[in-house]
Amino acid sequence: MSMIRMGMVGGGQGAFIGAVHRMAANIDSQIELVCGAFSSTAEKSITSGKALMLPENRCYPDFQTMFEMESQLPEDKRMQFVAIVTPNHMHFPAAKAALEAGFHVLSDKPATLNLDEVKALKKIVEQTGLLYGLTHTYTGYPMVKEAQQLVANGEIGKVRKVIVEYIQGWLSEAQDADNKQADWRTDPARSGISGCMGDIGSHAANLVEYVTGKEITHVCAELTAFVEGRRLDDDGIVLLKMQDGIKGTLQASQIAAGEENNLTIRVYGEKGGLEWHQEEPNTLTVKYLDKPTQVFRTGGGSNSARAAGVTRTPMGHPEGYLEAFANIYVNFAKAVADFAQGKTIDPSEYDFPDVIEGVRGMALVESFVNSSNQDTKWYNLDQLLADA
């Protein structure tokens, strides 16, 4: 057994999410960062790599060079997959180049800048036969996996109703130009056609589809830019129809002043309901029609194999956001290792989000925007997914 070798695109000095990816990759001692093109400027890219204590010859000026040079290294030295952690508009070009150069890709979300790109990406993934993963972090939490398993096993009966929300307050005011995180997220050229719904509404949509195992089919959305002068939505409220007659609401906001990172899901079936809050992620509450509420906990003896398999510490030793993130990495790395052994990989079996979730995510964001712009109540997603 040896460590899985990872390269990185983006995540240079001053970037937030790149550091998170690296911490997540580190925790379990199964993945080793071996190279990177950390910035859109060559100098900063190389400086960043050195600060991460990489050997100088594997700090590349740009991702094109990295993919080319790494391809020429011996198979047991070269990187095996690349983590893409740039702003949104670079996700597709970097992923495309990596796949075409023969490297697996683990991309930050959204998969691409728009729906057309992700449809193209899906074709490339299929053509290359390589692995593609997407860090929809929140499905990495053990208790989200437990929720998914409980629903799948009929614990709450046939699902009728969902309530999912992801509300933050950090964009309540017009941001300073020097807030790097806020800056690109509110710029259509780098972020895409949606701000809040693309950034976090997409997580909420992914979460509700993951937990219920059903797809959103119709949306009725109202997107708003509450802060004067903002070019993209900072709030979105949506009515949902899903497969099998499920209805519900989805909402996301970045102007819910005072909220931190409040992602919450509730799912109600014929026999009971469940509730999970990202800010207290080790608790999953299941309510029943006819008996006392039960509280499931990370590390609990009754947990499913899927949840238990991504739990590191005993009950009551809280696992957090970095561990959830690490769970995407660890499941993806296992697939990379098995791929290297010649196995055929079914991403859903390895329980990491892949390009299918990427396509759905981009279609959902586009549906939110289109619905918000129309006067008819319901917007049918079929029209977006016809050729995907």
Added chain:
Amino acid sequence: MSMIRMGMVGGGQGAFIGAVHRMAANIDSQIELVCGAFSSTAEKSITSGKALMLPENRCYPDFQTMFEMESQLPEDKRMQFVAIVTPNHMHFPAAKAALEAGFHVLSDKPATLNLDEVKALKKIVEQTGLLYGLTHTYTGYPMVKEAQQLVANGEIGKVRKVIVEYIQGWLSEAQDADNKQADWRTDPARSGISGCMGDIGSHAANLVEYVTGKEITHVCAELTAFVEGRRLDDDGIVLLKMQDGIKGTLQASQIAAGEENNLTIRVYGEKGGLEWHQEEPNTLTVKYLDKPTQVFRTGGGSNSARAAGVTRTPMGHPEGYLEAFANIYVNFAKAVADFAQGKTIDPSEYDFPDVIEGVRGMALVESFVNSSNQDTKWYNLDQLLADA
């Protein structure tokens, strides 16, 4: 000073809400039940009155007789107001008769069976100059009043976004015919055009208008009867537009299996947000953009006069649903007492819901149903309120 004399219509043996009204009226030793017509059948009405230890001559066979006979009693003996606690379809006839016989009315909600009736009722209230109160119980909680005051005083800044929900699970299954509570609530003839939205969605709407001080202007609703064979909606999800650019969601459900009586409101302004949960009603959480969250509590030293005025016990001695209900009674009784002294009464000053809230409630319920039946996204309430 003497006690205020109350009569009651409805609330005979086996009824739920009548007993709640009586307990609420009792707590503060300011209101005395002196007579009643407790049932639609004369015999049961009289038996119920005797079981309540009323003198036999003030147990009436029907409300018409009661109003007539009470009118003939000396002024210092006869009832001063009547509490109406029948199923919905009897609210209007009883209120109309009472007002026309010269008695103030405190009615369970909804005010009437439909919008036309409540418009007529409003005219009668105006013509008689008598008092009319509506037991939208949940605005009786001290922490709801505190929320209203904090918003009014600008604590969270200009309001942008609301999230209000009232979810229960008790109608998750097709009910037995002998469940009296469930039976009439799902019968259009006795309940009105809506089930869930009329019964509890209307409370949610009232709560959000009370706390924000702003009116809902447009709705986009989807109502569903999830349980097979049910004639009225048991679930409703709604996008809202309110005055001053506020947007948000409102939802109510009686098929959220495992939920008890989960009425929750969140309001976000430019500077912060607040959150209140009916099931833990003595806590009001206020979150801020730029400083730690604060937890306001019933009985707290910093509370407004409006909240403190309806608090009976010191901090940490929890007040509950019956006390909230009693607060509607106590404020209404104070108005009745002052009216008797010849004062002019402004209901909003006495802080009890009146026929204005009654009209808005019926219009909102009608708007939810109409919106749910149309294909256009937004439904404008103006069309319903033109002549109110």
Added chain:
Amino acid sequence: MSMIRMGMVGGGQGAFIGAVHRMAANIDSQIELVCGAFSSTAEKSITSGKALMLPENRCYPDFQTMFEMESQLPEDKRMQFVAIVTPNHMHFPAAKAALEAGFHVLSDKPATLNLDEVKALKKIVEQTGLLYGLTHTYTGYPMVKEAQQLVANGEIGKVRKVIVEYIQGWLSEAQDADNKQADWRTDPARSGISGCMGDIGSHAANLVEYVTGKEITHVCAELTAFVEGRRLDDDGIVLLKMQDGIKGTLQASQIAAGEENNLTIRVYGEKGGLEWHQEEPNTLTVKYLDKPTQVFRTGGGSNSARAAGVTRTPMGHPEGYLEAFANIYVNFAKAVADFAQGKTIDPSEYDFPDVIEGVRGMALVESFVNSSNQDTKWYNLDQLLADA
């Protein structure tokens, strides 16, 4: 059926607990206040009675007069029991006089000023054969009763360990002379030998004995008066031994700054543990060795008859402190009614605290003080209870 007639000693204008008793007695329409001696000064007593809308001839100048005059009324008019709500030092004289005049007694706690008095009181109760109840309010909560039933039924196995605490902060500072509540509670002549432990530590002790069904046998206590100049303890910490090898801690404080009325009990047995918090009284959490935690709620379908019997509203409609208080009243009133029918009354069957709990309470308070004053670790309660 007619209402139970109650008199009151103490609770005049400006008193806190008298009003609480009256609200508690009112809620269920089963008890009627018919007379009172509300103050230690005749004039104030009568004024207070009138303000409560009592007829003038039943507003008495003092309790001696009241008992004498009421005795002479026809049996179906005179009060049936007296509620004693004075400062502590008057509890015994008033209770003694009432019992000797033939009236049942429902007394605020503590039963008397000291152990000798309560032993004497116990003899009087036994000799007269009348009913004596003590308002240890907190055992009136439905979820406390549920806890008692679950322990009794073996749900958590043989009990090993208890943690009970009752912490408040309202006496953190030296109080003003004009704080009437604080004033008598810190005066040995009116309050007894202990401040905090007598006032609230005794509630904690009663609660843990009620829930476990076991008696405290040994204590190791440290009492402190943290506020300079205070004559009685404002904080007490205690190690406990109870029957059957149970050990644990009990603590009470009135200088836990920022705490409201935080009475909490946790009980651990061989198979699980349970936890209840007075400030959120409608929830009882039961944790298990080998399965998910369960949350029991007031009104829940699985609740015991003992809990369900004192529940007024459906699940999710919170009951509070006044309802818990009312449950003591309602159970006591039922015993009074049955006594009047000639039945023999076993207080434990009617589930209200009686003079046995009164004796134990005084002995426990004395044991805390004596233990705190000795250098030996354990203090055995037997020495106090030898002749009780």
Added chain:
Amino acid sequence: MSMIRMGMVGGGQGAFIGAVHRMAANIDSQIELVCGAFSSTAEKSITSGKALMLPENRCYPDFQTMFEMESQLPEDKRMQFVAIVTPNHMHFPAAKAALEAGFHVLSDKPATLNLDEVKALKKIVEQTGLLYGLTHTYTGYPMVKEAQQLVANGEIGKVRKVIVEYIQGWLSEAQDADNKQADWRTDPARSGISGCMGDIGSHAANLVEYVTGKEITHVCAELTAFVEGRRLDDDGIVLLKMQDGIKGTLQASQIAAGEENNLTIRVYGEKGGLEWHQEEPNTLTVKYLDKPTQVFRTGGGSNSARAAGVTRTPMGHPEGYLEAFANIYVNFAKAVADFAQGKTIDPSEYDFPDVIEGVRGMALVESFVNSSNQDTKWYNLDQLLADA
């Protein structure tokens, strides 16, 4: 800048805490595991090292060999510090050997098997002038650091009262011989004179001294082995006196059935109180005498530099147990790096627990046992610390 090189003693395959140490050391990419002697048997030690992907020549058969061989490596290759993660009885021999061979030590707690050993260890640390750290993990949480800073800055006034508890349920039953974790913890030869109090009571004591900045001076303890046949205590309850007149309770249990890892601290001062729960570690609640409770959160803008300095993710992205553990590592590694630069290191400035905490921990455990064995109420710690 280069990574800090770490060796490890203990933590071979099947061990729990070794893996935790490695994950904690990994997260921040500042520490590299370069060698180890992972087991008390040579073969298992080497197998474990290989499984961790260490080069074979740095997988040592025992720690003596490791220290000797590593000493001979070039300074820029050899390990800089050793993490000791064996059962308790090996802590002292391994630490002594490491320090004497010139290596810094970061030891799992307790520092040694008994008080005599830790006094000897303290002398060795002083003589060698090397760094010694102790992984009292729980003080690594940002909100514990915030609590310490708030107390130090007078936010709650002069401290009067503490309540600290660490309760678990996992040893509620007699364990199987093949439960490796339970086995050595209940064996006096490997665990020391105390079970529960040594294992977790010591964490509680460390936490309360860290947060208040005051030392425990007297204890009154009752230790119990509830499970039949168990040789060491599985539960301990303690009254405390601390410097400056502080009093309080400390308790630990491993038979609190149903509890997970419930470490909780509450500290009350003259102006307010604070409360922290390890199972929800990102929240610190501060209650005040005269204003609403405030909720401090990991990542909050108002947090102290000490808390902010060990926070990795934005508010609402929960950090957990591994991150707290990592914070001990990261602070210790910073001291190692600065030491290598020739700086003089004051552990309290780098905010990691050192041998002083080690001595106090062993003295406290011994005081709990001695107090439990005596009939006098208070046990004075001075007698244990005379020569330390």
